[in-house]
Amino acid sequence: MQLTVYLAGQIHDDWREEVKQIADEKNLPLDFVGPQTNHDRSDNIGEDILGEQPSGFCKDDAASAVNNLRTQVLMQKSDVVIALFGEKYKQWNTAMDASAAVTLGKPLIIVRPEELIHPLKELSNKANITVETVEQALDVLAYIYE
Amino acid sequence: MQLTVYLAGQIHDDWREEVKQIADEKNLPLDFVGPQTNHDRSDNIGEDILGEQPSGFCKDDAASAVNNLRTQVLMQKSDVVIALFGEKYKQWNTAMDASAAVTLGKPLIIVRPEELIHPLKELSNKANITVETVEQALDVLAYIYE
């Protein structure tokens, strides 16, 4: 049974590659989708498509409209969502996607370091399970196939 | 027409009192609900009810379970959600509640300072409207009654 997994979370390192590599090693029949991981492209996509905008606010609004459409299409296609929180940045998109997943009835796995236990406690309580490493998240998915 | 408004967001200042005062001045028929605003009580509510927990993680999990039940009950009773983001703290609960509101089809007003335009851009794009002051949020609600 092929499953599609949405990888929500930070786009500042290559954790998604690690996810895919582990899935490959475990031979899991998973397809991965997620947000644009080129940060500049993600910030500029509104202007890239619509042309120059009159203000920073408008540039951000246009970019977020395109990013949100992408997320909406791909999350609706997904069977499970993994949301990874790192120690830097606001990461409100990650929280937004994780909460949307739960509200839509999509199973949610949160990955976060121990330091974030307290600030993430309510979101973590809503998730199906919270783990500390990407490898553990894949262990959870692998268990579906045992 | 009486409306119920859920006030999501930080619990470190008295912005909810300001909201209620402005609503009173404008004579708006609004009932306000929201999270526990006593920070210590919010953090300890799990142990206050269940007794001492074996670890910090368990204490946080128990507290968040009670906080989430409260939010779920009150948000389901609400007609509109106002989510206020300040400049400090992670505020992932606020993002979680705002995203849940949108996903449930509840109209959402975000209040945030100009500095947060960029990190909040995707959530802001999903909200019905984003304003910068509590007074503006009330102006939006008052408009419903004009």
Add this chain to the structure above:
Amino acid sequence: MQLTVYLAGQIHDDWREEVKQIADEKNLPLDFVGPQTNHDRSDNIGEDILGEQPSGFCKDDAASAVNNLRTQVLMQKSDVVIALFGEKYKQWNTAMDASAAVTLGKPLIIVRPEELIHPLKELSNKANITVETVEQALDVLAYIYE
């Protein structure tokens, strides 16, 4: 049984007053809600709340955000929707509200002049019933109470 009726449609004449007057004459226990009917206020509400906007597009976007929030709150409170189409203007808001009502499972009555039979045929086919006068729309609502 008190029912709430959303009055979608043009805001350039006083048809809503006529609706209310007929309901009063028939002693129907109906509450009426609807969009802002002061055209200037409706066009300017974004700037009235948020201050001057950098472009006409931004002014329109801000105004429509507030107008849409109002409609969303009030339509969710409604049991029936009446959508009136006149012979002038684009009236895309009316079509938008009428279609949203049907999709949400809200009963819909369309009022339109005979001249609009052809261009409105698909929307009319989706509505519960289409009539030609406001009085006929009220006859339909009065029938609920017979």
Add this chain to the structure above:
Amino acid sequence: MQLTVYLAGQIHDDWREEVKQIADEKNLPLDFVGPQTNHDRSDNIGEDILGEQPSGFCKDDAASAVNNLRTQVLMQKSDVVIALFGEKYKQWNTAMDASAAVTLGKPLIIVRPEELIHPLKELSNKANITVETVEQALDVLAYIYE
């Protein structure tokens, strides 16, 4: 990931062909569906199937029933909706389909000329994004695959 796109909007020019051509050039794995684009066939389909109708109203009602069934089937199969508004005609079907898409949780891209910013502002505010050319709409879809 193959996606299905419903192309709502006017049937008086060949914009849908342009959409398909651009998608081909970009090698996007998209399937396109939409309404009947032969205007006469669309207007006559009720009588073509059911035989002559007793009045113009009945002819229109029969045609719209068949057209609406087609739209309902195809939109339920779609992952994204593009709605194009031109400068002529009432285009209430386009507004109806666009609003139904949003209400059903289908991502919506509106294409409209600058002249229509004001009359389309509320619908535009509900859409995920509004662009001015068919090419820009395809840029948005292409971004999903980056």
Add this chain to the structure above:
Amino acid sequence: MQLTVYLAGQIHDDWREEVKQIADEKNLPLDFVGPQTNHDRSDNIGEDILGEQPSGFCKDDAASAVNNLRTQVLMQKSDVVIALFGEKYKQWNTAMDASAAVTLGKPLIIVRPEELIHPLKELSNKANITVETVEQALDVLAYIYE
């Protein structure tokens, strides 16, 4: 706890009066709603509102549009549906309303004579319970208050 009960079914005798009388005798806090029970009015309501129609089909279609709007409004307000089948007539409206109730998650009580066990078996299997007399249906409702 006040409950609203929709009384679907034939309009050719006074069984609804019997229901109300028994509910009064049992002092049950129930509000009853249902279809138009004046058969002629029900058949003519389309023409009564819209004027003479070009054919019998059109007259029937107009009447059914008004009747269906009434049913939709009142069933959405109901907590329970009682559907009574008698031995005469097609009673497809009753089957339609009963099936809609079940599909919407509204509890359904069917009342039917023993002779109809076989032809009603699938609908009966979908209902919460099937009884043979109006008094038994009220016994079921009274049990909610014990």
Add this chain to the structure above:
Amino acid sequence: MQLTVYLAGQIHDDWREEVKQIADEKNLPLDFVGPQTNHDRSDNIGEDILGEQPSGFCKDDAASAVNNLRTQVLMQKSDVVIALFGEKYKQWNTAMDASAAVTLGKPLIIVRPEELIHPLKELSNKANITVETVEQALDVLAYIYE
């Protein structure tokens, strides 16, 4: 685009074969599903599986349970429902399936002879379209592919 069509309605003649034959002639990519058409098997399936039942009522209840499960599985897989009403029998199953389809948002085509216009008028008004012959129903489906 392959579509699945549920064929609700009487099982006393071979109209479903006619449907399939026309679809073949028109080369329509349709899969057809429907109820058990062997009448005896349909009536006895409860006892065939569970063994002899203590009463006629119990035999009917057991059979209808299996028939309803089959219908629920297959209708959930369907994109369109065709419901055919003939001139004999109660046909409450057909009305039940047709109403369930509409309530679930499945497009519905009713096929019925002219004699049934009046008793079927409310259900017909809820359907997408009502036609008089199986061939016309297939014309409607063929139109989706034009």
Add this chain to the structure above:
Amino acid sequence: MQLTVYLAGQIHDDWREEVKQIADEKNLPLDFVGPQTNHDRSDNIGEDILGEQPSGFCKDDAASAVNNLRTQVLMQKSDVVIALFGEKYKQWNTAMDASAAVTLGKPLIIVRPEELIHPLKELSNKANITVETVEQALDVLAYIYE
């Protein structure tokens, strides 16, 4: 804000009275509803209404139909569900009601003795929170009003 609480669970002791007494002492604005607590009446209600049944299975099926209708009506009216598990009996109704509550999006509090941690672990994980005493459950509800 008045809330309605469904009290699912065993009917062999008077824990519901204890719940009401504590709520009274705390002055909580709660209405409590729940299943029939007279065990004999609950087991016989099918025969009490429909008359003697042909077998034990039929008697049980008739009784459960009436009990399920009662539960469906009252749970749909509830804002929160408390499900209490004791140490005796199968208590599958309690598990059924608790699971239905979670699936419907109703907040769920489980009360169970320490001995049941292991067999209830999956249901407990799905609940909002699990406590060991009725008093703790009321503490959770009281917290909503702080």
Add this chain to the structure above:
Amino acid sequence: MQLTVYLAGQIHDDWREEVKQIADEKNLPLDFVGPQTNHDRSDNIGEDILGEQPSGFCKDDAASAVNNLRTQVLMQKSDVVIALFGEKYKQWNTAMDASAAVTLGKPLIIVRPEELIHPLKELSNKANITVETVEQALDVLAYIYE
């Protein structure tokens, strides 16, 4: 038409193998999914992934989180649910899964021995059908393909 069947219920014997064998013999195009059937693995999966937990309660909570995620993913993919109750154990998971299936609109077949008629009567009444042997459950599924 390929269908996916979730096999809820006890994991202490090999009834799922029997199901698959009968399906093979009958050449039914069914895919079977279900919970982890290695009891120790199921109980330890939380610690197997997350490492040692501070208490028995925490171990159970971690294990149930992984088990529930697996069930949620697989049940959402399923077209039918079979829930088997044996004579031993609490089997609250089985009741939980069966109730979730019904609430989600998934057709449900219960398999249980005659001894459990009484304690399972309410859940049985909610299921589509209740049978006594695995073979009978497969007979029900085979009937879909006749």
